[in-house]
Amino acid sequence: MRYPCLIIGDVYNPFMAGMSFRVPTVLSADELMDKSFKRASKITKKGTDALDGKKKTVLAKITASGDIVTSTLSGYIVKFPRIDKEDDFLPELIDLIIGIDRYKKALGALNWASGRIDKLKNDSLKDVRRTKDPKMIESIKNSFYGRMSSYIKRINEDLLFLQDAKNKFRKLPAIDPNIPTVVVAGFPNVGKSSLVAKLSTAAPQVAPYPFTTKGIIIGHIKDDWRVFQIIDTPGLLDREFDDRNNIEKQAVLALRYLTDVMFFILDPSETCGYSLEKQNALLEAVKENFGEVLIIVAESKSDIIKTGSGNISFSAETGEGVDELTEKIMKPLRSILRDRAAGYDGV
Numbered sequence: 001m002r003y004p005c006l007i008i009g010d011v012y013n014p015f016m017a018g019m020s021f022r023v024p025t026v027l028s029a030d031e032l033m034d035k036s037f038k039r040a041s042k043i044t045k046k047g048t049d050a051l052d053g054k055k056k057t058v059l060a061k062i063t064a065s066g067d068i069v070t071s072t073l074s075g076y077i078v079k080f081p082r083i084d085k086e087d088d089f090l091p092e093l094i095d096l097i098i099g100i101d102r103y104k105k106a107l108g109a110l111n112w113a114s115g116r117i118d119k120l121k122n123d124s125l126k127d128v129r130r131t132k133d134p135k136m137i138e139s140i141k142n143s144f145y146g147r148m149s150s151y152i153k154r155i156n157e158d159l160l161f162l163q164d165a166k167n168k169f170r171k172l173p174a175i176d177p178n179i180p181t182v183v184v185a186g187f188p189n190v191g192k193s194s195l196v197a198k199l200s201t202a203a204p205q206v207a208p209y210p211f212t213t214k215g216i217i218i219g220h221i222k223d224d225w226r227v228f229q230i231i232d233t234p235g236l237l238d239r240e241f242d243d244r245n246n247i248e249k250q251a252v253l254a255l256r257y258l259t260d261v262m263f264f265i266l267d268p269s270e271t272c273g274y275s276l277e278k279q280n281a282l283l284e285a286v287k288e289n290f291g292e293v294l295i296i297v298a299e300s301k302s303d304i305i306k307t308g309s310g311n312i313s314f315s316a317e318t319g320e321g322v323d324e325l326t327e328k329i330m331k332p333l334r335s336i337l338r339d340r341a342a343g344y345d346g347v
Helices: 029-041 050-079 089-097 100-130 134-154 156-169 192-199 246-257 276-289 322-345
Strands: 006-008 181-185 205-207 216-223 226-232 261-266 294-299
Touching: 029 050, 029 134, 029 156, 050 100, 050 134, 089 100, 100 134, 100 156, 134 156, 181 192, 192 216, 192 226, 192 322, 216 322, 226 322, 261 276, 261 322, 276 294, 294 322
Parallel strands: 181 226, 181 261, 261 294
Antiparallel strands: 205 216, 216 226
8 A cells, every 4th residue: 555655844745736845945055144144134223221232133133144044944844845755656756866865965954054053043142141242242243143154055055956956846747646547558659648648538748757858648537536547658668678777777666656557558560660579578578677566468559450369459549449448447446546545544
């Protein structure tokens, strides 16, 4: 049973519509310091005398500038997704795109800086309250600004990394890993995209995907009140495994955590440009990498040729066999949905 793979703060994020969480724009070190110091520079406090006024003003400046930085850093830590599980599709995908270890290191660095700056602020406030020397008050303030700036500069690379990560997160495909999903595989031109369009309740969405120039194709199948995902991944499951680079191979393995049912299409007419022998070799490679996934094999273009092999045959062009094929796919997806719902009820 699949459980939520990413958590924002301490609140479960179901990842409806993919990774559409709200991550704020991440400021660079210089931008964060400018924001902090500009706010502090506008503060002036009145006191019972000159010394009291100066002390209150410096206390307010240190508090405001320190709080701006710590609240900003803490906000990033809370709003960026916390990766809580390593055996699901989205964490695997994130690892391939930005590197989970580097991502965790960046968030850890922000947490470290926030803690140091908060302690520095409290210590500086105590020092200001204790002294009656105007020069010492000014010195404490300047020292606070300098040391806080040093902490912020030390995490500049981490801030820039998270800004880049945010931009990459926004480009991830709109996939809900909690909806039972059928992934379509087979060589190009065997009829995959036509079938996805035929089975989908609306025009399939072509979403950006980090490992293919064509984009991932996402459709939704409506079955009474149920909704299932059907996905084609051009560039991943439509060529020989040995032809892939390491990143693409890792991406294929990541798909194991998303795929509930694999639908593999053969084109016995070979009008796709690939021999049936080569298509079957790809099928065996897919079976090897998706060993625990139910794989349904079907033959397309039944309006051109029927082999009598025993595999279900269909034609996306004429609609022949599509209803039978749909039911073949729906049956295991309904069962998966029932099992998942029962499992959630038991949590």
